[in-house]
Amino acid sequence: MAKVLKVRSSVLNGYVEVAQSLGSDPDPTMRAVGIDPATLATPDAWLAAQVVDELLERTAVVTECETFGVRMAEGRRVSNLGLIGLVAREEPDVRSALTTVLRHMQFHNEAIRPRLVEFNGLVSLQIESETGMALGRQSIELTVAAISRILGTFLPDDWSPLSTCFVHDAPTTLDIHHRVLGPNVAFERDFNGLVLYSSDLDSPNPLSDPLFRPYARQYLDLLAPREDSSVDDRVRDMIEALLPGGGCTASRIARSLGMDRRTLYRHLSKSGQTYSSVVDSVREDLARRHLAQGDRTFTDVAAALGFSDLSAFSRWFRRYFGLSPTAWSAAQEHELDPR
Numbered sequence: 001m002a003k004v005l006k007v008r009s010s011v012l013n014g015y016v017e018v019a020q021s022l023g024s025d026p027d028p029t030m031r032a033v034g035i036d037p038a039t040l041a042t043p044d045a046w047l048a049a050q051v052v053d054e055l056l057e058r059t060a061v062v063t064e065c066e067t068f069g070v071r072m073a074e075g076r077r078v079s080n081l082g083l084i085g086l087v088a089r090e091e092p093d094v095r096s097a098l099t100t101v102l103r104h105m106q107f108h109n110e111a112i113r114p115r116l117v118e119f120n121g122l123v124s125l126q127i128e129s130e131t132g133m134a135l136g137r138q139s140i141e142l143t144v145a146a147i148s149r150i151l152g153t154f155l156p157d158d159w160s161p162l163s164t165c166f167v168h169d170a171p172t173t174l175d176i177h178h179r180v181l182g183p184n185v186a187f188e189r190d191f192n193g194l195v196l197y198s199s200d201l202d203s204p205n206p207l208s209d210p211l212f213r214p215y216a217r218q219y220l221d222l223l224a225p226r227e228d229s230s231v232d233d234r235v236r237d238m239i240e241a242l243l244p245g246g247g248c249t250a251s252r253i254a255r256s257l258g259m260d261r262r263t264l265y266r267h268l269s270k271s272g273q274t275y276s277s278v279v280d281s282v283r284e285d286l287a288r289r290h291l292a293q294g295d296r297t298f299t300d301v302a303a304a305l306g307f308s309d310l311s312a313f314s315r316w317f318r319r320y321f322g323l324s325p326t327a328w329s330a331a332q333e334h335e336l337d338p339r
Helices: 015-021 026-033 037-041 049-062 068-073 083-088 094-103 137-154 175-181 213-223 231-245 250-256 261-269 275-293 298-304 310-321 325-333
Strands: 006-008 046-048 112-119 122-129 163-165 193-197
Touching: 006 049, 015 026, 015 037, 015 049, 015 068, 026 037, 026 049, 046 049, 049 068, 049 137, 068 137, 068 175, 083 094, 094 112, 094 137, 112 231, 122 137, 137 163, 137 175, 137 193, 231 250, 231 261, 231 275, 231 298, 250 261, 261 275, 275 298, 275 310, 275 325, 298 310, 298 325, 310 325
Parallel strands: none
Antiparallel strands: 006 046, 112 122, 122 193, 163 193
16 A cells, blocks of 8 residues: 655645635635644644645635745745754755755655755756655645745845746746746746755855754754664765766765765675665666656656766666666556566
8 A cells, every 4th residue: 555645734834824815715625625724733743745735726726826835935934844944944054954954854745855966056956746646736836935935044135046947837927936936937847946056055054053053953863863864875865966967976975975985985885885886776766767757858867867878878777677768668658567
């Protein structure tokens, strides 16, 4: 039986206020999808993600407001993330604050999979639905806009993303999107998410209190522990971020972790891994994800996995999966498992 993905009820912060501002009584709509309105009084309560998604889509129809999700995000701050936000606001710079938020996002929202890619001075923060979850327009726009507003908590008042991207088509008017997200909002793109300068993430966090930071982290570890969230996980995260740029080397990752290459190798060997095996494992996950989605060419997938050309990707794929990318994709379409 498939796992029921859940989100915290705090995801619906602002829902009642926005619905009422549009002349709608939110209670009947909530009850129609199976949510008790009283649940919103408990911000840490879990709700089924699919039900919340249905609520947002249905409310957008009832209120005749195609910008409902973006409107909900307008008042979002890092405090809306609860415990995760408490820890993030004490990190020394914006990069570590964002990393904290993304690393622990499953404690707040199980339905999304954030992915950070950095290349040539730009950062692409991509929001993907978890496997088996198809998020609607309102959920996507709420999530992307909320993350943008949360980032804005740490940056100057006039900051906005270099670009905010959505896969779906544009609404009738962009007034609300521009008010919440800034002037550069693009639709019918390859991903949902944000593009910003790497230098934005290198900015110091003006909210940070160094004396409080260790206590906040200890509290998070007690209430939201990750399974072995140390070196192995960080290496995987960094490999995924660096693969598209072609600069994914063991030396670079070791330096970023504050160690030399030999120390990195020793850490990985403790869990029976090598650097190459971790790279292959990350590539396998990415290949499965991209090919299953079916919205990228093989050349694009090859680049995303850090291969110099399509032939190099094809050789690796056949060696690792035992089939060509074309044959594997065809097998997936017929619901066969080629492995």
